[in-house]
Structures are given as structure tokens and as C-alpha cells.
Amino acid sequence: MLSRTLMCLAIASASTTALADTVWMKNGDRLTGKITVFDGGKLMLDTPYGGSIALDWKQVKTLESDQELLVKQDAYTGQKAKSLKAADDGKVVMQNGEAPKTVELASIQQIIKPKPVVGDLVWKGNIDAAVDFQRADSDTDDYNLAFKTSARSGRWRHTADAEYNRETTDEVVGTNNWNAEYALDRFITDKWYWQGRVNVKRDFVEDLSKQRTVGTGPGYQFWDDELGAFSLGSLLNHSTYEYADGDKSDFYSVGVKWAYNRFLIGKTFEFFTNGEVGKPLSGVADYSLDSEVGVRYKVTQWASLNLKYEKDMVTGSSNADLNTSRYTAGFGVAW
Template structure:
């Protein structure tokens, strides 16, 4: 009898469905899964049968979630609801404490999972590749690879970047360079952090052969959630420039930015990152190293990529650098 009771209890336990978020649609259908994000037009829900699905917000009658979610009704302020309860068509109830609040779905601007300051180890990254071959009056072959990874554990965040560019024209190298970067962030609270950074660039073609920079300074994380992130860091740097003939060593101040934003149910991603610097002597007027682009997701992990890159050093006539690239390729993310 005991064995039979244990078996029945086990069967009942396995038959009870795991807690899941639920969408009730206006056409009478129902979707269950895990709500990932809502960006104002599309709600992304992960389902076991179809992966990530983007559902038109206007087609949702009401919804339910047993997990805490950050709900914004304007661009700047939000409420962390402990759960979402279904209500009549066109409404949802935000449960937070002893006084639940029912709001119109049309008033909701954004839904994301709240991100705590202290987290377990997480790792994400992107790898973009661009290849170009042209056979005309001159035979041109381009190779571009860009890697960007980010890991976080507790109050620490590690940022690693790498980039390689090579171009051949009639079997003659016209471009051959790479750059590596590492930044370590320590979060003081959920917004402010202190950053230490090292960057290295090597060019085998241009007069400016090497750039080395070591810096430190404060930064501010404006947001970081399922729909993107934006941060700025202001650093004091010690930089070394090595030219074909001579070198310069100087101090500088730099502003680093890192921005990305998902749109249309995370189908598109806009992003930009880079730095603008000002040397504290007369070696150069200013420097700029940045890129901006757009990614279109083909699958949950692969995309097409189009971006522009700019590398500029404005200074003395024999110590200038001005390069712009326009790239189209593919990439993967995790």
C-alpha cells in the first residue's frame, strides 16, 4: 500500500504543469511559456514548441506571470510587480504588496525582467564576420572579424574585445591591422561603476604602427535589460603612439560609450560603441574610434550585420589617421 501511494504521488507530481507565463489572445487562443520582453509593439515569449515568438501587443487580451517583472508606463519610471494577474480584456493586474493595481494594456510601454545588482556568473558575446571579393579591373579581397564578449559575476563585469582587418588588392596588402581590448568594471551600486581599461592596436600598413592605452575612471550604466543596454565611462589614460619614425607618450582623457537596443520583438538590433579622446599635450587635437550598425536576426542565434567603422586621429600633418569602413556580413551570438 505504501509503495502504491508513493507511486500515485509521483505520478500526480509529474502531471502538474510547471509554472509558466500565459497570454490570452483576442481570437480566443492561449500561449504558455516565458515572457522575455515587451518593447512597445511586440511581446517576446519563449515557448517549448516554437522557441522565441514575437506577438503583436494589440492582439493580446490579457496576460499572467508568476515571476517578478519590471513594468513601465512611461519612458523613465517603472514598477517591479511581484506577479501579473489576468483581468478583463484590455487590462492586466500588477500585484505588488497588499494593493494590486489594474492598468490598461495600452498604457504599458515596456516589460522586462528586473536585473539585480548581484548576479551569478553570466556570459554573453557576439562574433561578426564580413567577407568581400571583387573581380574587376583590380582584384580586391577583404576580411573583417570582430569579437565582443561580456561576463559578469556579482559586482564585477569583464569586457573583452578583438578585431582583425585585412585587405588585398591585386595580391598586395593595402590594409592589415588588429586591436585588442579588456575592461574591468566594479559596480558601486546598480548604476555607478569604476572601470580599468587596456587597449592595444597594431597596424602593419599605416604610419601609425602601434597604439597602447591604459586608463581608469568612473562609469554610469543607464540601463541593462532584455531590450538592450547603454553605458558611458570617462577615463584618464596614459597612451603610447609608435610611428614608423618616432613615438609619442602622453596623457589623455577619453569618453567610452556602449549602446544597443532591440526593436520589433528583438528581430532588429541597433548598436554603437567606441571612444573619443583628447590628449593633454600637442601630440594631436583629438581621436575617434567607433562603430555603429544594425543586426537582423535570421535565427535565435544568427544574424545579418551591416555596420560602419571610423578610426580618426586629428593632429599634426604627418601624424594623422582617417579611415572609414562600411561592412556587410553575418554573425552569431550567445
């Protein structure tokens, strides 16, 4: 019975080792785990014993992995490898069903997981929160909560985001607004998609108290992988502005949306910017801008610190212009 138990444990241990990726370092260390990404000179290895470990690529001797990985030797093209096998010092063998190919580690710029064009559900998102309390001659309370998520299955992608801002000084409300948007994308090709979206904004302080927009139009996804994404979209919108004095404006406009994020230094930092600039087709306003730009620093695999700048403008309005800026620093979670 004892020998049988030991044999089972040995088989289980061997199976676990076989399924794990392995990295050999130049100092003789041998690390096992799961390779998640290589970028910016850092190889990220997810381990059960130390979490996500950033390894200096220059100190890697060789490695192996049973995962399908996309290996890039320049900034634009990559080759899928069904597996990577250990080789001589400073090299690795790429196996993709054809003749094995040995490449220099120094020639590799990125290693990422390839994403299927049509495949299973991919769900990602983040929640950022910022709170600031100041107690002095004037007491100030400042709250910000932002939520964004997207889910893609096959050719369809759903995106939803919402944000709430409130600031009071000596119990006098200076900022109190929220906005929410839902967008549905249908990918026509691998890159081109058609989007329909609904956006609602509500402000309880500014003269421009309500904004409702329904739009549709084409977009182009430049890339979307483990290291980030970038897309541009053009929209024909129908908007409704409601003002605090009871006036109301309905008009059509054209707009350009952008969404960009990029992970840096082995996915430790993330730079992101999102927004839309619009031009009304009538004389209701000159143009509108709704944008944000910021950075996130990952504290753990799911937790991060964030710093953001937001700008919201409506200029040339016959009733009331809007020009607000906001800086926030806070804590967030991502998945």
C-alpha cells in the same frame, strides 16, 4: 501499473503547464511559453514548439506569468510584479506582495525582466564576421572579424573586445590591422563605476603602426536591462604611438567613452554604437576618434545579420595622421 503511469504523466503535464506563462488572444487562441520581453508593440513569447514568437500587443486579451517582471507604464518608471494573473478582457492583475493591482494592457509600455544590482554572473557577448570576395579585372578579398563580451558578478564587470581587418587587391595588401581591449569596472553605487582599461592597436599598412593605451577614470551606467544599455565614461590615459619610420611618442590624454545599444520591435532589431574620442595633453596630435555604429537583425534567437560603419582617426599628428573608414555587412552570433 498503467493507472499509476497515467497519473504521473498527468501530474508532470500539470506541473509543466503551471510553470509556463500563458497568453490569451482576442481570437480565442491560448498560447503557453515563457514571456521574455514586451516592447515596441510586440510581446515576445519563447515556446518549445515554435521558438520565439512575436505577438501583436493589440491582439492580446490577457495573460499570466509566475516570473518576476518589471512592468513600465511610462518611459521612466516601472513596478516589479512577483507574478501576473489573468483578468478581464484588456486587463491584467499585478501581484507584488501587497494588494493586487489591476491595470489596463493599453497602459503598459514595456515588460522586461528586472536585473539584480548585485547577483549571480551575467555573461553576454557577440561575434560578427564579414567576408567579401570580388572577381573581376581586379580580385579583391576582404575579411572582418569582431568579438565582444562582458561578464558581471556583483559589483565587478569585465569587458573584452577584439577586431581583425584585412583587405587585399590582386594580392596587394591594402588593409591589415587588429586591435584588442580589456576593461575592468568596479561599481561604487548602482550607477557610478570606476574603470581601468588596456588597449592595443596594431596596423601593418598605415604609418601609425602601433598604439598602446592604459587609462582609468569614472563612468556612469544610465541603464542596463533586457532592452539595451547606455554608459558614459571619462578616462585619463597614458598612450604610446609608434610609427613605421621608427619614431615613438609617449603622452597623456583625456578621453570620453560611450557604449549604447537598444533593441527594437520585440528585440528583432538592435541599434548599437560604441567609441571613444580623446584629446592629447601635449602637441602630439589634435584629437583621436575610434567609433562604430551599426544595426543587427535577428534571424534566430542566436544568429543575426549585421551592418556596421567604423571610423578611426588621429589628426594633427607631427609624424603621421590616420583617417580610415570601413563599411561591413555580415553574419553574427550572440548570447
